[in-house]
Each structure stands twice: as C-alpha cells, then as structure tokens.
Amino acid sequence: MRPLYRLRYGVPGPSLGLSIAQSLGIPEAVINRAHGYIKEKEGAFIESIRILEEEKETVRELRERLDSLEAQRQKALERLRQDRGAMVERAKRNIDAMVGKAAEEIRESIARFREEGKASSGKRTATEVLKAGDRLKVKLGHKKERYVPKKGDRVSLSGSNAKGTVTAVDADGKKAEVMVGSLKVWAPWDKLEKRGGVEAKPSQGLSVSADMEIASTLNIIGMRVEEALPFVTKFLDNAHSSGLHSVDIIHGVGTGRLAKAVEENLKRHPLVKSFHHAEPSRGGGGVTVVELK
Numbered sequence: 001m002r003p004l005y006r007l008r009y010g011v012p013g014p015s016l017g018l019s020i021a022q023s024l025g026i027p028e029a030v031i032n033r034a035h036g037y038i039k040e041k042e043g044a045f046i047e048s049i050r051i052l053e054e055e056k057e058t059v060r061e062l063r064e065r066l067d068s069l070e071a072q073r074q075k076a077l078e079r080l081r082q083d084r085g086a087m088v089e090r091a092k093r094n095i096d097a098m099v100g101k102a103a104e105e106i107r108e109s110i111a112r113f114r115e116e117g118k119a120s121s122g123k124r125t126a127t128e129v130l131k132a133g134d135r136l137k138v139k140l141g142h143k144k145e146r147y148v149p150k151k152g153d154r155v156s157l158s159g160s161n162a163k164g165t166v167t168a169v170d171a172d173g174k175k176a177e178v179m180v181g182s183l184k185v186w187a188p189w190d191k192l193e194k195r196g197g198v199e200a201k202p203s204q205g206l207s208v209s210a211d212m213e214i215a216s217t218l219n220i221i222g223m224r225v226e227e228a229l230p231f232v233t234k235f236l237d238n239a240h241s242s243g244l245h246s247v248d249i250i251h252g253v254g255t256g257r258l259a260k261a262v263e264e265n266l267k268r269h270p271l272v273k274s275f276h277h278a279e280p281s282r283g284g285g286g287v288t289v290v291e292l293k
Contacts, residue, residue, distance in 0.1 A: 067177055084229040147194055155192045157185070163195065184217060185238075221252040225261040231267055240271045240292050248278065252286045262288060 022031050149155060153166040155178060163192050164180035214243045218235040220228040232249060251258045266275045271292055278287035 037215045041066070073268055146193060148190060149189060149192055149194070154195050156195050157187055158191045158193060166192075185283065190265070217250065219250040220258065220262075221250060223258070225258055228258060229261060232262060233269070236269055236271055236292070245292055247290050248282075249288045249290060249291070250283065250286065253286065259288070266290060 018031055018034055076239040149169055150168045151166055151169060154163070155166055155179065156163045166176050167179045168177040170176065175186050176192060177184055177186050177190060178192070204220070216239070218231065220231060221273065235247070249262055251262050253259070266272045273291040273293045275288055275290045277285050278289050
C-alpha cells in the first residue's frame with residue numbers, strides 16, 4: 001500500500017478554520033459571510049502555493065534526471081579507463097617482446113663480431129639499442145624491479161660481458177664500485193644485475209660505458225708482467241676517456257721487475273703527461289702516480 005499524499009515540511013497550506021466551524025454547527029449564513037471576506041486574499045495565496053509546488057516538482061524531476069545522467073557518465077568513464085588500461089598493457093607486452101627480440105638479435109650480432117675481432121663496436125651498438133628499449137619501456141610505464149647492491153654481491157654490468165664483485169656502495173649517489181678483475185669501476189645501480197654461482201673470472205678488455213665511472217686505482221700486485229701490462233693500458237685509456245687527470249697504479253716493490261715494466265709502458269703511452277712514486281704514506285715506491293694529459 002502507498003499513501004495518497006506527500007508529506008512536506010515547511011510548506012504552508014490553506015486554512016481549514018471555516019470547514020471546522022461548519023462541522024461544529026456554525027450557522028451557514030455566518031460561514032458564507034466569512035467566505036466573502038477571505039475569498040480573494042486566500043484564493044491568491046492558495047494559487048501561489050500551487051504554482052510553487054509545481055515548480056518544486058519540476059526541479060525535483062530535473063535533479064533526479066541529472067543524477068541519473070551523472071551515474072551513466074561515471075560508468076562510461078570507468079569502462080573507458082578499463083579499456084585504456086587493457087590497451088596500454090597489451091602495448092607493454094608487445095614492446096617487451098619487440099625489445100627482447102631486438103636484444104637477442106644484437107647479442108647474436110656481437111657473437112659474430114667477436115669472431116671477426118669487432119666486439120667493441122658490437123657491444124657499443126648493443127648498449128645503445130638496449131638503452132633505447134629501456135627508455136621506451138619507461139615511457140609506457142614499465143617498471144623494472146630495482147636492484148639495490150650490497151658489498152660482496154656478484155654482479156654483471158649491463159651492456160658489457162664484464163662480471164665482478166661489489167666492493168663499495170654509495171647510497172646517496174645510487175652507484176656501486178665493482179672490482180672487475182684488477183680494475184675497479186663505479187656504475188649506477190640500474191646498470192648492475194645480480195648474479196649467483198661461483199666467483200667470476202677476471203674479465204678481459206672491459207669497455208667502460210658513458211654512465212660508468214672508472215675508479216682511480218688499479219691493483220696489479222701478484223700479476224706477471226705480460227698479464228699486467230694489458231690491464232694498465234686499458235685502465236689508462238678508460239681513465240682518460242672518463243675525464244680523470246690522476247690515477248694510481250699499485251704494483252708493489254717485490255723484485256722491481258713489475259714496477260720497471262710499468263714505468264717503461266708509461267713512457268710510451270701517448271696519454272701520460274708524467275708519473276712519479278707516491279708519498280710514503282700512500283705506498284711510496286710500491287705505487288706509481290700517473291698524471292694524464
């Protein structure tokens with residue numbers, strides 16, 4: 001059952017005084033005379049109330065219609081967001097697949113370049129392609145789980161076949177020092193990949209990319225002359241390309257054969273401005289300080 005009326009607070013209605021008076025037996029003549037006094041004023045008042053009520057009803061219907069349209073709009077927007085999210089997710093998967101395929105092709109090309117003695121060029125090309133793929137992934141919102149290195153972690157350097165061990169971590173600069181064979185480099189965290197297994201063998205011919213920083217010290221103690229000199233040459237080349245002006249080569253004292261070989265190598269190196277033994281507090285004759293051009 002539903003009521004046949006609508007209760008509205010604050011809405012005045014017509015006076016029922018004469019109707020009540022008539023029901024109580026007041027003479028009809030008195031009632032009619034009273035009607036004559038109030039007919040015009042009350043009639044106008046009742047009409048104004050009726051108009052106001054109609055306008056309020058119209059406003060109420062418009063408000064309900066607007067609420068319904070707003071609900072439909074929100075549903076449409078939600079569907080649009082879901083569809084867009086699905087489209088972006090599909091695009092991410094497609095990009096990941098394309099980048100992965102391109103990276104695999106580049107690795108295959110590097111293998112061929114190595115056989116032809118052109119590995120350096122191939123690695124530079126691979127690094128640039130992988131960087132472009134990473135930039136594209138970032139634009140599409142692809143987030144790679146960030147690796148935070150710890151001292152002692154075994155890692156590999158992306159864009160290179162180099163493997164080494166983390167020897168120091170700079171949390172503020174978000175970079176880590178990695179010992180690759182006898183060479184130390186500083187690399188951003190996002191260029192390091194943690195690896196398991198046994199201790200990595202010293203990497204030969206390490207290429208330092210633009211976002212790595214060559215360390216200023218090379219330790220060749222315990223190496224044979226023919227083993228150490230290629231490291232010294234590569235270390236000096238990388239240090240110069242990284243903008244370093246002074247580096248230290250730790251060769252120890254020993255029989256003096258290794259120190260003499262390093263000295264002869266420095267005399268012939270085109271990037272060396274001068275060199276001298278370190279201060280006693282820094283190793284004295286067991287360390288050679290090299291000034292680069």
